[in-house]
Amino acid sequence: MTESILSAKHVSKVFVTRGDGAVFAGTTRFTAVDDVSFEVPRGKTLGIVGESGSGKSTTARIVAKLIDPTEGTLEFEGDDVTKPSGRALAAFRSNVQVVFQDPFSSLNPRHTVEKIISAPLDYQGITPKQGKRALVRELLERVGLNADHAQRYPGQFSGGQAQRIGIARALAVSPKLVICDEAVSALDVSVQARVINLLNELQAELGLSYVFIAHDLAVVRQIADTVAVMSKGRIVEQGDRDAIFGHPQHEYTKTLLAAVPQINPEWELERVRMLAAEGAVE
Amino acid sequence: MSTVPSELAVESEAKGALPTGGAPTPARRVIATLMKSPAVVVSVCIIVFIALLAVCAPLLAVITGWGPYDFDKSAIDSDLGGIPIGPLGGISAEHWLGVEPGNGRDILVRVAYGAQVSLTIALSATLVTMTLGVVLGMVAGFFGGLADQIISRVMDFLMAFPTLIFMIALLSALPAGNRPVLLVIVLSIFGWPYTARVIRGQTMTLRNSEFVEAARASGARPMRIAFREVLPNLRGTIIVLATLAVPGYIGTEAGLSFLGVGVMPPTPSWGQMISTAVGWYAVDPMFFLIPGTFLFLTVFSFTVLGDHLRTALDAGDAA
Numbered sequence: 001m002t003e004s005i006l007s008a009k010h011v012s013k014v015f016v017t018r019g020d021g022a023v024f025a026g027t028t029r030f031t032a033v034d035d036v037s038f039e040v041p042r043g044k045t046l047g048i049v050g051e052s053g054s055g056k057s058t059t060a061r062i063v064a065k066l067i068d069p070t071e072g073t074l075e076f077e078g079d080d081v082t083k084p085s086g087r088a089l090a091a092f093r094s095n096v097q098v099v100f101q102d103p104f105s106s107l108n109p110r111h112t113v114e115k116i117i118s119a120p121l122d123y124q125g126i127t128p129k130q131g132k133r134a135l136v137r138e139l140l141e142r143v144g145l146n147a148d149h150a151q152r153y154p155g156q157f158s159g160g161q162a163q164r165i166g167i168a169r170a171l172a173v174s175p176k177l178v179i180c181d182e183a184v185s186a187l188d189v190s191v192q193a194r195v196i197n198l199l200n201e202l203q204a205e206l207g208l209s210y211v212f213i214a215h216d217l218a219v220v221r222q223i224a225d226t227v228a229v230m231s232k233g234r235i236v237e238q239g240d241r242d243a244i245f246g247h248p249q250h251e252y253t254k255t256l257l258a259a260v261p262q263i264n265p266e267w268e269l270e271r272v273r274m275l276a277a278e279g280a281v282e
Numbered sequence: 283m284s285t286v287p288s289e290l291a292v293e294s295e296a297k298g299a300l301p302t303g304g305a306p307t308p309a310r311r312v313i314a315t316l317m318k319s320p321a322v323v324v325s326v327c328i329i330v331f332i333a334l335l336a337v338c339a340p341l342l343a344v345i346t347g348w349g350p351y352d353f354d355k356s357a358i359d360s361d362l363g364g365i366p367i368g369p370l371g372g373i374s375a376e377h378w379l380g381v382e383p384g385n386g387r388d389i390l391v392r393v394a395y396g397a398q399v400s401l402t403i404a405l406s407a408t409l410v411t412m413t414l415g416v417v418l419g420m421v422a423g424f425f426g427g428l429a430d431q432i433i434s435r436v437m438d439f440l441m442a443f444p445t446l447i448f449m450i451a452l453l454s455a456l457p458a459g460n461r462p463v464l465l466v467i468v469l470s471i472f473g474w475p476y477t478a479r480v481i482r483g484q485t486m487t488l489r490n491s492e493f494v495e496a497a498r499a500s501g502a503r504p505m506r507i508a509f510r511e512v513l514p515n516l517r518g519t520i521i522v523l524a525t526l527a528v529p530g531y532i533g534t535e536a537g538l539s540f541l542g543v544g545v546m547p548p549t550p551s552w553g554q555m556i557s558t559a560v561g562w563y564a565v566d567p568m569f570f571l572i573p574g575t576f577l578f579l580t581v582f583s584f585t586v587l588g589d590h591l592r593t594a595l596d597a598g599d600a601a
Contacts, residue, residue, distance in 0.1 A: 064499050093501035106492035110514035119510075120500035169496070 004039035005177055005209045006063065006096075011036045011072030013058050032058040033069070034233035040177065045203065045210040047224025047241070049217055049256070055233040060181040060213045064098045065089065076177075094124055097170035101182035103162035107154040113140070113165055114150040120173045139168040143198060160191035167198065171206075179211045184219055196222050217260050221245055229253045315594045322590045325583035332580050336401050339394035346378065346388060350395040350550050354386035363565075371568030382558070383566045392550040393576055399551050400580070403462050404531035407469040412524050414470065415477025416516065422478065423485025424508050434482075437475035445472045446537075453543035461546050465538065469531055477523050484519055488512045518595040525588035529581040536577055552577045 013033040033055040040046045050056045061067045063074065065081070073082045081092050097120065100106035107116050117136045121128065128135040137147040143164040154162055163183065170178050180199070184192040200223060202208055214220050220227060221241065228238035229252065237250040248254045258274035316322045335342070343349045354377070358364045364384040371380035371389070379390040422433040449468050456464055488494065489512070497507050538544035539553030547554060552573045559570035 066495060066499060090501060093499070098496065098499040100492050100496055102492055106496045108493040108497075108511055108514070110517065119497060119502070123497065123500045123502040123506060166496075169500070173500075 003042050005042040005077060006040040006211070007038070007075045008059075008063065009037050009073045009075070011059070011062060011069045011074065013055075013062060013067065014070045031233055033062065036072070036230075036233075036235050038228050038235065038238060040209050040211055041226065042209055043203070043207050044225040045212050045223050047212045047214065047220035047227045048230060049214055049220050049227060050230035051215055051256075053232075054230040056213050056215075056230045057181055059230070060098075060179055060211065063211055064096065064179050064181075065092060066098075090124060093120075094126070094173045095175050096177045096179065097173065097175040099163070099166050099170050099178060099180045099183040102186050103159055103166050104154060106166055107162060107169075109154055112151050112153060113157075116154070116165060117150075117169045117172055120169060124173060126173060135172065136168075139171055140165075142171070142202070143168045158191075159187050160195060163187060163191075163195055164198065167195075167202070171202070174206075175208070177209045177211070179213070181213045182215070183212070185214060185216065192219060193222070199223060217245075217256060229256065312591070312594045316590055319590055321586050325586040325590075328579050328583040329587065332397055332576070332583075333401065335394045336397035339391070339398050342394050343391050346376075346391060348377070348388035348391050350387070350392050351548055352387065354381060354388070356386070358383060358386040365562075365565050371566050371572075373568070379572050380568050382555075383562045383569055389555075389569070389572055392555065393552070393573055396550040396552045396555060396573065397576065397580075399462060399545055399549060400532050400535055400577075403465050403469070403535050403545075404528050406462075406466045407473060407531045408524050408527045410466060410470040411473040411477055411527060412520060414474040415523075416481050416513075416520060418474065419478035419481025420485050420508055420512065420516075423482035424489055424504070424512065426486075430482075433478065437478055440472055440475045441479075443472065448472075449534075449538060450541060450543050453538065458546060461544065461549070465535060465544060469534060473527065473531070477527070480519060480523060481516060484516055485512055488515055522588055522592045522595060525584060525591055529584035529588075532577070532584070533581050 011033060012031065012035055015030045015032055017028045017030070036055075036059060038046060038048075048056045048059060058067070062069050065084070068083055073080060075081065076092060076095065079088075081088065084092055111119075114133065114136045117139055118132050120126075121132060121135075130138070133150075136150055140147045140150060145161060145164050145168070149157075154165065157165065163186075166183075183199075184195050187195060196219065199210065199212075203210065210223070212220065212223050224241050226239065227241050227244040228235045229244065229250065230236070231252045236252045237244065237248065244253065245257070248257055254274060258271045260271075339350075348354065356367075358381060359367050364386075366381045366383055366386070368374050368380075371383075373380045377388050377390070379388075379393065381388055382392070418433050422430040449472065452468060453464065485508075494507055494511055497511050502511070535544055536551070536553030536556070539551040540557040542557065544553055545551035555573040556570060556577070559566075559573070563570050
């Protein structure tokens with residue numbers, strides 16, 4: 001058993017909304033994440049898959065400390081980070097960074113690439129020893145971009161390039177854990193593969209740990225070491241990648257796998273069997 | 283997985299595929315678009331001309347030899363009740379745009395000094411309302427909650443007010459003092475909610491954008507997010523609002539001066555000249571036409587420029 005860098009224990013998130021703004025309307029409670037527990041092994045990748053509304057993005061936002069969980073605890077490197085404040089939160093932010101889904105809307109269109117990438121340094125009051133400008137150039141080259149493009153604006157890049165800028169920003173404060181919230185979902189399939197390749201390389205070079213959220217099983221298969229499958233706010237199955245993809249135990253996982261068009265004849269056979277079974281039920 | 287492409291592919295995607303020469307910066311693109319429109323070029327020329335007139339007013343007084351308060355009894359016919367001597371309201375080599383009936387003051391010099399007063403008041407009021415409107419609008423939109431409630435109610439209150447009546451009442455009641463400063467204060471009090479309302483709405487949209495979320499995840503504090511992430515995205519809106527606010531204040535200032543509660547004589551102002559001209563329009567229509575034309579051209583040029591700016595900036599956002 002490998003040591004885990006982050007662990008979530010019995011985490012739940014309930015959203016309370018006031019009904020339609022009417023004066024006497026009651027409140028609506030919606031449980032987005034329901035009693036979820038998982039561990040992220042150090043230097044490895046935990047993939048979280050699920051369809052829209054399964055609570056995987058809420059889970060990502062909880063882990064990134066963008067929202068607080070209603071119940072449960074989070075531990076990062078053994079320290080409790082469920083509701084950190086002040087210094088503890090600042091320390092957490094320098095260790096955990098996020099790569100967002102839409103590369104363009106997550107980059108401020110009015111800032112140069114240099115300003116975007118160095119923003120986490122400015123916000124956390126960190127001065128890199130080689131200088132900010134040099135660090136930005138280093139990061140740009142590390143993610144496979146031209147370092148001379150530091151003075152350009154996000155609108156001048158393609159989607160894949162923009163997402164590399166988002167990755168460079170996440171790396172600026174030398175984090176230990178990077179949360180990729182649907183980080184490749186908005187990209188073309190070929191570009192997806194290259195960005196995943198880059199993430200795998202960075203993991204090997206820098207020893208990063210990832211929480212990789214996606215709805216696309218093929219993508220998760222390429223990057224994850226362990227996989228958690230979410231449905232309706234709960235983790236229905238989790239375990240080793242090969243176990244999940246090879247021998248799914250839960251019905252939902254099987255349905256998810258069956259819904260993916262396959263090129264492997266064996267999987268295709270399984271898919272046909274699944275669909276046939278479904279048809280028989282109906 | 284074998285679907286991962288080679289290193290070579292990574293290189294080509296990452297480093298190539300940018301348009302050669304690089305796209306122009308947003309500001310340069312907007313200026314280029316604007317300069318293609320003849321209406322904008324003419325408007326800008328008029329605005330520059332009026333601004334030069336205002337700045338060079340003392341110089342003009344020296345060149346023509348007439349100060350804004352100098353009476354020229356020789357230019358008017360006192361037997362006919364003081365109407366200017368000569369055609370078109372006394373236009374001559376001595377007085378390029380004629381003289382005021384009754385006292386013979388040089389119209390060109392008074393229009394130039396009037397431009398100084400009008401533009402100073404309008405630009406100051408714009409500066410104050412923009413600052414107040416942007417700060418309060420951003421606070422309301424970004425922080426929401428109680429701050430939003432308070433600011434929004436004050437805005438509702440001010441916007442529901444019968445502004446003109448209140449301005450007239452307030453300015454009549456106040457001691458003469460420094461009229462231009464009073465005008466700026468009164469215009470600003472009633473003007474900022476119109477800016478703040480727009481800024482508040484835009485801030486509320488921007489607050490939920492992913493790059494604000496990204497800044498929060500990067501460890502930014504709310505104030506830094508507001509000023510570093512949100513404010514630059516309001517730049518276009520602020521420029522357009524300011525450009526369209528200037529003609530509004532010029533018009534309101536002229537209106538108040540026309541009604542006798544604005545700039546007090548003998549300080550020249552366009553509205554006041556038009557007001558005086560009303561009594562003379564039958565015998566000396568030029569006295570009404572000249573300041574009226576300057577007022578119209580200034581307000582019209584700023585409005586045209588503002589409208590085109592908005593169109594150009596909107597097109598940029600959509601692209």
